[in-house]
Amino acid sequence: MFLVPQMSAPFKIAGVHSYEEQRSTAYERFHRETGFTLCSRVGIDTSAYEDGWRGVSPRAEVVFADFEDAEEGLLPVPAPRFVSTPEPPCPRPSRRRPRTGTRKRPCSETPPRPRRAGRGGAPSRR
Structure with missing residues (x-):
């Protein structure tokens, strides 16, 4: 049982006086590609x-899909040729010009916090 947008269902019940058969192009494409009949x-x-x-309050329909009837018409999904493991994210380089004599840090090392002028030491009195 699924809740789908009314335009994706092959019928109308919500907001009409009686059951209406309606096969939109979206439903026909879904049925052709999956083999499922809603x-x-x-x-x-x-x-x-x-x-x-x-x-937003979309108009929706409650539909049922019979998966057993569709199993015969579906093609098997090919297995992936390889599985890639994503690398850990590396911090983005700053857009400032590098200072002379700075060393490059590897990705795993976090950059030091920048010092702000006039904020080091004792708190200011106002």
């Missing part, structure tokens, strides 16, 4: 819950 078995009118959404 259907309605309970007839829940989700428009009664539109005020419960935060922000």
Whole structure:
């Protein structure tokens, strides 16, 4: 059981007086690519819950998918040829001009905090 946008379902129940059959191009493409047939078995009118959404309140339908019927028509997914392990992130270099005589730090070493002029030592009195 899934909750999908009304334009992606092959029917309309939410916000209409009676069940309407509707096969949009989005649903036809989904059905062709996956082999899954979506259907309605309970007839829940989700428009009664539109005020419960935060922000945008999309019109949605409750659909059922029969995965056993679609298994025969699906192609097997090929295994990946290799799996790459991402390298740990390296800190970005600063855009300032490097000072002469500075050494380069490896990625694993964190850069020192920059010192601000006039902020070292005792707190100022106001």
